[in-house]
Amino acid sequence: MTVAVAMAVEWGARWVEVRKLLERPGPFTHPDFEPSPDTLKMMQENIRVLVIGAGGLGCELLKDLALMGFTNLHVVDMDTIDLSNLNRQFLFRKKDIGRPKAEVAAEFINQRIQDCHVTHYYNKIQDFDDEFYRSFHLVVCGLDSIVARRWINGMLLSLLCYEDGMLDQSSVIPLVDGGTEGFKGNARVILPGLTSCIECTLDLFPPQINFPLCTIAHTPRLPEHCIEWVRLLLWPKENPFSEEMPIDGDDPHHLSWIFEKAQKRAAEFGITGVTYRLTQGVVKRIIPAVASTNAVIAAACCTEVFKLATSACTPMNNYCVFNDSDGIYTYTYEQEKKEDCVACSQVPQELLVSPSDKLQDIIAILTDSLRYQMKKPGLQAMVDGKTKSLYLHSPASIEEKLRPNLKKTVEELGLRDGIEIAVADVTSPSTVLFKVKLKK
Amino acid sequence: MLRVHHSMESAAPASCEQTEKAKKYDRQLRLWGDHGQSLLEIGHVCLINASATGTETLKSLVLPGLGAVTIIDDAKVAHQDTGNNFFVDLASIGRPRGEVALRLLLELNPEVRGTFVDQPLQEILDNQPEFFTPFTCVIATCLPESTLLTLSKVLWDAKIPLVVVRSYGMIGYIRIQIEEHTVIESHPDNEIPDLRLDRPFSALEKYMDSLDLDAMDDKEHSHVPYVVILYKFLQKWNQEHGAPPKNYKEKKLFIQLVKTGMREKESGENEENFDEAVKAVNTSLLPTSIPSGVQTLLNEAANITPSPTTKPFWIMARALHEFVSSEGRGVLPVRGTIPDMTADSEKYIKIQSLYRDQAAQDADWVLRRVQEHSQQLGPRKVMPSLENDVKNFCKNAHALRVIKGKPIVEEYKGSINLSEIGAHLENPESDLVWYVMLRAVDQFHSEFRAYPGYFQDQVETDIVRLKVCVNRLLADWGCGPIVKDDFIHEMCRYGASEVHSVAAYIGGCAAQEVIKIITAQYVPINNTHIYNAIAATSGTFML
Ligand SMILES: [Zn+2]
Numbered sequence: 001m002t003v004a005v006a007m008a009v010e011w012g013a014r015w016v017e018v019r020k021l022l023e024r025p026g027p028f029t030h031p032d033f034e035p036s037p038d039t040l041k042m043m044q045e046n047i048r049v050l051v052i053g054a055g056g057l058g059c060e061l062l063k064d065l066a067l068m069g070f071t072n073l074h075v076v077d078m079d080t081i082d083l084s085n086l087n088r089q090f091l092f093r094k095k096d097i098g099r100p101k102a103e104v105a106a107e108f109i110n111q112r113i114q115d116c117h118v119t120h121y122y123n124k125i126q127d128f129d130d131e132f133y134r135s136f137h138l139v140v141c142g143l144d145s146i147v148a149r150r151w152i153n154g155m156l157l158s159l160l161c162y163e164d165g166m167l168d169q170s171s172v173i174p175l176v177d178g179g180t181e182g183f184k185g186n187a188r189v190i191l192p193g194l195t196s197c198i199e200c201t202l203d204l205f206p207p208q209i210n211f212p213l214c215t216i217a218h219t220p221r222l223p224e225h226c227i228e229w230v231r232l233l234l235w236p237k238e239n240p241f242s243e244e245m246p247i248d249g250d251d252p253h254h255l256s257w258i259f260e261k262a263q264k265r266a267a268e269f270g271i272t273g274v275t276y277r278l279t280q281g282v283v284k285r286i287i288p289a290v291a292s293t294n295a296v297i298a299a300a301c302c303t304e305v306f307k308l309a310t311s312a313c314t315p316m317n318n319y320c321v322f323n324d325s326d327g328i329y330t331y332t333y334e335q336e337k338k339e340d341c342v343a344c345s346q347v348p349q350e351l352l353v354s355p356s357d358k359l360q361d362i363i364a365i366l367t368d369s370l371r372y373q374m375k376k377p378g379l380q381a382m383v384d385g386k387t388k389s390l391y392l393h394s395p396a397s398i399e400e401k402l403r404p405n406l407k408k409t410v411e412e413l414g415l416r417d418g419i420e421i422a423v424a425d426v427t428s429p430s431t432v433l434f435k436v437k438l439k440k
Numbered sequence: 441m442l443r444v445h446h447s448m449e450s451a452a453p454a455s456c457e458q459t460e461k462a463k464k465y466d467r468q469l470r471l472w473g474d475h476g477q478s479l480l481e482i483g484h485v486c487l488i489n490a491s492a493t494g495t496e497t498l499k500s501l502v503l504p505g506l507g508a509v510t511i512i513d514d515a516k517v518a519h520q521d522t523g524n525n526f527f528v529d530l531a532s533i534g535r536p537r538g539e540v541a542l543r544l545l546l547e548l549n550p551e552v553r554g555t556f557v558d559q560p561l562q563e564i565l566d567n568q569p570e571f572f573t574p575f576t577c578v579i580a581t582c583l584p585e586s587t588l589l590t591l592s593k594v595l596w597d598a599k600i601p602l603v604v605v606r607s608y609g610m611i612g613y614i615r616i617q618i619e620e621h622t623v624i625e626s627h628p629d630n631e632i633p634d635l636r637l638d639r640p641f642s643a644l645e646k647y648m649d650s651l652d653l654d655a656m657d658d659k660e661h662s663h664v665p666y667v668v669i670l671y672k673f674l675q676k677w678n679q680e681h682g683a684p685p686k687n688y689k690e691k692k693l694f695i696q697l698v699k700t701g702m703r704e705k706e707s708g709e710n711e712e713n714f715d716e717a718v719k720a721v722n723t724s725l726l727p728t729s730i731p732s733g734v735q736t737l738l739n740e741a742a743n744i745t746p747s748p749t750t751k752p753f754w755i756m757a758r759a760l761h762e763f764v765s766s767e768g769r770g771v772l773p774v775r776g777t778i779p780d781m782t783a784d785s786e787k788y789i790k791i792q793s794l795y796r797d798q799a800a801q802d803a804d805w806v807l808r809r810v811q812e813h814s815q816q817l818g819p820r821k822v823m824p825s826l827e828n829d830v831k832n833f834c835k836n837a838h839a840l841r842v843i844k845g846k847p848i849v850e851e852y853k854g855s856i857n858l859s860e861i862g863a864h865l866e867n868p869e870s871d872l873v874w875y876v877m878l879r880a881v882d883q884f885h886s887e888f889r890a891y892p893g894y895f896q897d898q899v900e901t902d903i904v905r906l907k908v909c910v911n912r913l914l915a916d917w918g919c920g921p922i923v924k925d926d927f928i929h930e931m932c933r934y935g936a937s938e939v940h941s942v943a944a945y946i947g948g949c950a951a952q953e954v955i956k957i958i959t960a961q962y963v964p965i966n967n968t969h970i971y972n973a974i975a976a977t978s979g980t981f982m983l
Contacts, residue, residue: 013519017937021609024899026933027926028610028974060944063526067492067940084466087504090548114522114530182471183952183962187976219663221788222780252458269785270793276458281470288470291503292955295496295948302941303610303973313610316976324952325627326963328614330978 015040018069021312030311039310044071044115047309050136051075052125052152054101056289057142057178059091060298062109065140066116068306073109074136076121076128077102082250088291125152126429133173134159138305141177142298144287146205147375147427149177150343153190153198154428157344160193165346167193176304178297182288183325185297188335189304189318192344196318196335199343203370208285223273226262227282234261249284258283296322342372342432351421351434355411359390363406366423374425381413382420390421410438461505461551468504476959477505481551483576483958484508488561488591489515490541492938493607494581495527496947501954502545508553509545510575513538514560524940562587569594577601577954582938585852585882592617592848601957604848605950608881609934611874612946612971612978616953616964617848622753623841624833625961632723634775634838635667637674638684639728641774641798647790648672653701661703665783665791666717670724673698673717684725695721712782728771730764730838737842738764746813756833757840759809763802773802773834803834843966846983851967852879857983858917864981865922871970871979873923877931880909893935903932930974942973 012019022039049070051061054077065073079101081092091108092101106120121128125148133139133155143149153175161171175190177198190197215221216229235247240257248254259279266274280286300320307313319335322328340347353362359379366374379390390413391402405413415421417438422431462469469477483506487494490513498509515537521528525541532540538556546554557564561583564571572578578595580588580602588604595602599619606613640648648671653661674684677694685694695718702714730738741757742765744750763773776799778792807830814826833840851857864872884892884906892902906928911921949969956964968981 010519014523016520017524017939020893020933020935020937021939024893024933024935026930028930064941064944067524067526069523083460083463086464086549087466087468090499090503093547094550112526112529215782219784219788221783221785221792270789271785277466277469280466286467286470289467290471290952291468292500292948292952295500295951296945299941299945299948300973300976303945303976306941313974320976323629324949324962325629327965327980328949328953328969328978330976332976 015069022310026312028313030307030314033311039312040069043069043309046072047138048072048074048136049305049309050133050139051142052139052148053077053142053144054089054091054105054120055079055085055142055144056088056291056294057180057298057301058101059089059105060294061140061142061178061302062091062105062118063113064299064302065305066109066113066118068302070305070309071116073116073118074121075102075106075118076123076125077105078122078124088289088294090291125155130155130159130429136173138308139173139175140301140305141175142294142301143177144179149198150202150427151429153192154343154430156190156192157197158430162346174308176301176308178301180289180293180297182290183293183323185293185322187297187300187304187316187320187322189308189315194337196337197341197344200338200341201319201335202373205373206370207373220265220269220271223262223266223271223275223278224282226265226269226271226274227258227279229265230258230261231283247283249280255280255283293322293324296324343428349432349434350437352437352439353410353415354439355409357410358407359410359413360406362410363391366425374423374427377423377425380422380424380431381415382422383414387422410436465505472955472959472961476961479959480955481505481507484510484574485954485958486510486512486572486575486578488512488578488580489582490525490527490537491582492521492524492526492940492943493605493947494579495525495541495545496944497579497581497605497950497954498541498545499527499548500948500951502548502552504955505549505551506958508555509542510554511538511542511556512559512561512564513541513556514558524938524943526940561591565590565594569598572598572600575600576958577603579603579605579950579954581605585886589849589852596847596849602848603950603954603957605946606878607938607942607946608878609931609937609939610942610973611878611934612942612949612969612973613875613878614946614950614953614965614969615848616845616957616967618843618845618957618964620845621843621957621960621964622751623843623956623960623963624753624836626836626839626841626963627961628839631839632726633720633779634728635670635724635778636728636774637667637670637724639771640671643794643798644791647794658703658705660784662705662711662713663782663784663787664713665781665788666713666720667724667778667781667791668787669698669701669714669717670720673701674725684727685721691721691725694725716782730770730772733842734772734838734840737840740842746817748817750817752829753833755813756806756810756830758813759806759830760833760837762809763806767805768802772837773806774798775835775838776800777835799835800831803831806830806834841963843964845967851983856917857981860982861917862919864979865919869977871972871977872981873927874970874972875968875981875983876910876913876923877927880906880913881931881936883909883913891936893932895935899932899935903928906932942971945973946971 019040023035023037025035049065051058054075062073062075080098081096081101083097085092091105096104100122102120102122106118109116109118141149156173156175159171161168172191172193178187211225211228216225220226259276262274262279304315307315317334320330320332322330342349363377366372366377376393378392381388381390389402391405392398415436419436421434423434424431465477485501485506487498490511517528517532517535517537517540522530527541527544536558538558542554542556546552572595578600580591592602602617604615648668651668653672677697685691698717702711705711737757738761741754741761744754744758746755746758774795776796778795807827810830864870881891892906893899910923910928914921953964956962965980966982968983971978
């Protein structure tokens, strides 16, 4: 046997498990599916998959994709490795603490899995432009940040091409998204422009509810109230470490100080239960996490990537929740596309305002309503064919100049019926157009 | 400035300094606590066969810090392992798979110890069945039916939990065999608060009666915890109606009554505490009762005569039963925790302490009974940290869980749960059909020494043969031939392939089941779970 033949035999033997799915017909395949030995070659030679996040889900995703036969993987992550990652982010060791997650994860996979090539980017997702994202066939997200999810969702939607209002299917880059929290998780398949997107279901991620400040200040009842009092009120007043030094949740001196002061406050009110662990949890807004849930959700996502890339099976339709605290529970259902979704619907958004509403009221609608949940929206109006900045957060000089606008009314700003306002926010790479509609 | 910093540094008490272990495991300690972690760290799990499914299961046990693992595997690393198993590498082809997998798994966590045994399982079962006694739990993958049945019998007799994990094409399977599993901390997701408004204990009643809503100024009035509001209006209601509101209509009327007590705030808004009271009507006015599962458990406890071999759980359950039928006048001990309510600190904390004190008093009663039982059993039966255990038991009394398992042999040979099978097979959406298929391919394997579709050139013949196996199985259960050919074709397509993402999914699930068993927290499945990766659905069946 020549070396080349021997290698081909070994290659065939190595992928024998997945090849059964790719080379045999079956009743549950996608209608496009054609059983062929070429499918695996196509996966290995042509398909580029982007993994966003190299944390709990990201590590799993890279391993899973590599062992399903994908060889051209790319991973973006802006984080470095911390000791508390090691209970689940299995590509990292103690010696790696402080190094970029994406780099270490890629090194590990490349070393362990022969022929797999992971390219890493120690970056924010916002560092890349549409050219970059357009170069992938599939994107998988393992993120804990909703803002980042929304941004990538917006990016993939911005890549869609429409001709005469018809979507060009070849411009669709599927997004598979996973999320976990303790024993709960979810996995979903998004075909941008075709199925429900992240913004369609924004009400699934209600903003975190903070304790009312007056409770924290005057009527604490829970240990958390005492910790928040120290964090929000006492720290800025006493500046225990130096003037203007913000709280560093990773600095044990900071945490110890907060812990002790919170204990004192709790004792004053007869509140029990302030512990160091709770203090840390509240200050750093820690979400519990365990290896198994990440393994399960990443695997579910990877299965969907495999289906989308090969058609060897029909994709999940389209949203699955998982919880294994009492038995093992899953629920899979079709999340419907929202007819007037702010991101994927092509329907212009209407901004219903009264002439007496102030600009700050409009901004409050954009940040507070479950539907938009924007973070720091900047607004520009199109008045008489010219762009007029209403409010921008940066640069500081412009912000200062525009700040008086916040108190001005719709009428004073000259925002007539039908005027378009372009809103830019960190939750989307592109601006969202709103049409002003005046309340009668 | 420097001086301040310095004094702060020295002021940090040593107790705040977390150990490195506490930092590493922080995210999971928030789920099962230090006591759960301690149990995990003395756990010793045996894995049979370091296949992809096997190593994926162990991975999620090694990472969180299981004490020790033993791998039994007589296979050598082959090329196909490098295509689906992360814990082998190219350089190790031809080496014992258990050895390689163990080495690569232990790299994940230096705190975990491990050994491997390069010997056929059947040999161990035949010659040294006592081999298994040190294990907290055994995980088995890739076993033919006959070996699985022998193993399950050995482990059932030795009272060692067995978790069978399997991935077969797009199908995942978990079967837990455990004689009895008791859970004190089941951590239910949505708990109904235990406020006792229908039967207030005397300290609560006394305090409530000392408050006069009408005499309060506006500020105080808007800061009365809602439990007080509900209590007061319930009294009013009862005077008129004789009994608390029961149905939807009465609750609606009751809400209207509560609303009559609300004062308008200066801002024109509602009083938040009254809004909360209205919202709480549905759950807080439910009569105090014992959940049916707990009642079943108490009935069982009533028939127990504590002996030196009785588990502490059952001694506590026995004492709890005694509490319910005497001191508790038909209900469980007061839980002692209440939800947060808009309130001034003083009243909230006062009320909280009333509940807490009553809970302590009730738990104390139970503790004395437990001690009496223990004393009768002689000095050897001393339980460490008894007081805390009983407190914890009483606090979780409403959520106690007992799982009674069934041996796999019984499921396979004779008394499978036919009503469950019948009900699910009639439902075209049910994933139980995949269980039938897995059982059928096992029978196929027993007969033909290979799984259907394992060889490319036999797929077509195997379809016919597998159909015979399926129909025979269904006939044995007294079911008609109701399985569609599609499932048989799909099964032959798989040819027993172990696909990585399915292995990773089901391995992750199985690992968490093992953690539940070892930590005795959260609730494991009973007894069979099927994962269908085609539709991303799953189901749990009691077979
Ligand atoms: Zn949408």
